[in-house]
């Protein structure tokens with residue numbers, strides 16, 4: 001499909017940058033427009049792929065921000081997104097609205113600007129345009145502490161409500177010990193881009209002449225139209241440089257078979273195997289897959305690697321695994337690609353332990369924050385009033 005993408009806050013901008021980089025590296029063209037919005041000037045300046053004119057600094061007149069960020073306060077993030085909405089909307093005038101299938105709003109939910117601002121902008125887009133608005137929300141890892149969990153749990157509610165579908169990525173699941181924070185983010189942002197681009201680029205071209213089962217962007221839209229939270233599964237394998245024709249010949253010589261039968265079997269097993277591998281590997285956010293309402297399998301790579309039989313088997317397998325008949329499957333032909341990749345969208349998953357854990361952490365944090373505020377007030381009172389209570393304030 002074709003989308004306009006908007007990154008909010010630091011993580012939002014960095015991830016959009018990676019989405020554009022991965023698109024470029026793999027010769028795709030799904031992003032018809034890209035915008036980064038932030039309250040910290042320095043973060044906007046670091047982006048490589050988002051065009052300079054499409055980087056919007058908000059909250060400049062706000063005393064709490066002054067070009068340096070919302071200080072992990074989502075209320076501030078939401079305030080400045082509302083106050084500076086005209087500036088954002090003016091930038092959105094550049095969206096080629098007739099060429100897009102929808103919007104994607106991206107943010108890390110543990111801070112201030114993205115956490116508070118992304119749901120606000122999603123709602124604005126929803127009110128202003130007829131196209132669907134999707135979200136990509138990054139959940140903080142548990143060791144970022146109570147404040148980040150509190151911000152994320154609150155943002156998750158409003159972001160889910162403001163979007164047709166919120167694809168989640170969980171930093172806790174993807175963090176690797178030994179990484180520096182920045183190195184870790186660099187790596188995870190690439191993992192996000194690979195999954196999101198492989199999935200959403202399906203149906204960007206009309207591949208119906210090349211592959212019988214070419215996916216249409218309306219299939220992707222339909223699967224995303226559930227509301228709620230989604231997770232993406234992914235797996236890929238290298239494509240052997242020998243072409244299928246060559247392999248067909250070799251098979252004929254070595255086994256004496258007349259047709260390329262064994263080759264077809266290999267491809268069937270390869271596709272089916274990749275789909276199973278994807279779904280049983282680490283998801284963007286771990287979820288019980290049988291809680292998904294709908295699913296979509298995208299097989300992307302050179303058409304010589306496709307197998308209709310493999311795709312059908314994989315779909316039947318996923319129907320059993322997810323206990324649902326709402327499974328769509330299709331190809332995304334990419335002539336010349338050096339990998340065969342599978343992305344599976346598990347849409348509207350309702351059993352997601354990480355989100356439950358985040359909410360528990362947030363509830364604890366909320367009472368801690370309140371308690372600390374109360375204690376602080378008592379301590380200040382203690383400090384500034386004399387013990388005997390003999391002094392009157394002026």
Ligand SMILES: Nc1nc2c(ncn2[C@@H]2O[C@H](COP(=O)(O)OP(=O)(O)OP(=O)(O)O)[C@@H](O)[C@H]2O)c(=O)[nH]1
Pocket residue numbers: 008009010011012014015039040068069070071072073107108109110111112113114115138139140141144148171185186188189
């Ligand atoms: N995957 C990933 N997560 C990130 C990255 N940077 C930050 N995060 C996550 O996103 C959350 C929000 O961080 P930022 O995006 O820096 O915050 P912000 O939206 O700019 O908000 P303020 O700085 O408070 O104004 C953090 O709690 C992290 O969990 C990144 O590059 N990749």
Ligand SMILES: [Mg+2]
Pocket residue numbers: 009010040043069070111113
């Ligand atoms: Mg920031």
